[in-house]
Amino acid sequence: MMQDYDINQFKNPLFTVDSVLFTVIDSVLNVLMVKRLIEPFAGRWGLPGGFVDVDKDDNTDMTARRKLTEKTGLSPRYLEQLQVFSGINRDPRGFSVTSAYYALVAHQAVETRIETVEQASWISVNELPNLAVAFDHKHIIDIAHKRLQQKALYSMVPIYCCPDHFTVGQLKDVIETIIEKEIQRKSLMRRIESSDMFEFVDQKVQSGGRSAQLYRVKKDVSMANFERNLSV
Template identity: 40%
Template sequence: MQETEAEFLKKYDRREYLAPLMTVDAAIFTFHGGKLLVLLTERCEHPEKGKWALPGGFVDEEKDASLEEAIQRKLQEKTGVKAPYIEQLISVGNNQRDARGWSVTVVYTALVALQSCQSFVDNVSDVRWEMYEEALKMDLAFDHIEIMKAARERLKQKALYSMVPAYALPEEFTLPELQHCLEVLIDKPIQKKSFRRRVEQADLMEEVGLRSADKKGRPSMAYRLKEGVKDFTFIRNLDA
């Protein structure tokens, strides 16, 4: 009589087989003061102890029912908030990236508004926002420099055909703030008229009221994102 699947699973012991280390990591970005910032954490244990790294950690089989739950749990531990936008980026695995052994990490990229988590980050000594350009010069742990670059490139592409970068801004923002954020992400200026026509025709934002006067003495309209922005894509890439 052939063995049933239930009988096979009952006696199956996965500990008899070697398995790679399984982690999740996230490149978390925000936009503040006209600069793109990335969140870094200082490693307090070996390997790579004392180095700065992208936030992440091991998948916990008891706490995490999915990879998405694992990365949101790690992000909340490091920022105190749930990321409003998060996307799986790449998977990286080999026998060289981690001194502990064969390692696989599933990498996500996320966007949060600095204001939503700054008080939490300010009160944690091993977490800090770093300007992206400065982070590139750092000796980050593992292969996190390459991961961070890949995440930055994904954001650049997103900026060309979606409104996703707006999640790096405060909940309420002005059109000039959104335009500047996009310009930083695509590394070049955007024509003001075509940009405003593009976002107005997409109807992805709603007015929330006038903001107090700027340096030129003129009030500006503040907006917030509507539902469905994450899944919206423009037919044409952004014209610069």
């Protein structure tokens, strides 16, 4: 029993933090990926992430944020733990553990920055199957996508893929892109109303037809969750 507590007896596994940063561009869900410069898997695309720096990071959330900031120039508005992926076979260097996060950002907010960092790029989730991806990162993205889809059914998280001022039409498009199914505009409006998370921006925006009301998230509100899912 003592051996359970002997800190030096076991090889400490390789521990990293990786993030799946999603954004919606032109009704397509995209993931931020970086071209790996060194082994293992040099030349392949991988998730932005890396090792904890115990001098800089208070915890792993900060590691995830720091790594994303290095790639995009900003901290994502939504960041949440996904799950741990671990095993003997996922990294050729040995038993490894990654604490995976998923995050959302409005592409408008980072677009210019991404373009200047040539190693980072938005990849459409539709192109992923044909891409050479490092480690089990394809699998991690798949799990993150499913989690995001589920969350979009009972919460307002997709707003974090919208700009600060957004229309119902924009939010509807983001949600439909994420869950890959159309939803009723009426249902969305009811949720916007009942969530009490949003306020009018005193401005409308034209869009080919009748101008649309702009909304923004109220100051210091928490994310609304609903008791029912939207239909799948």
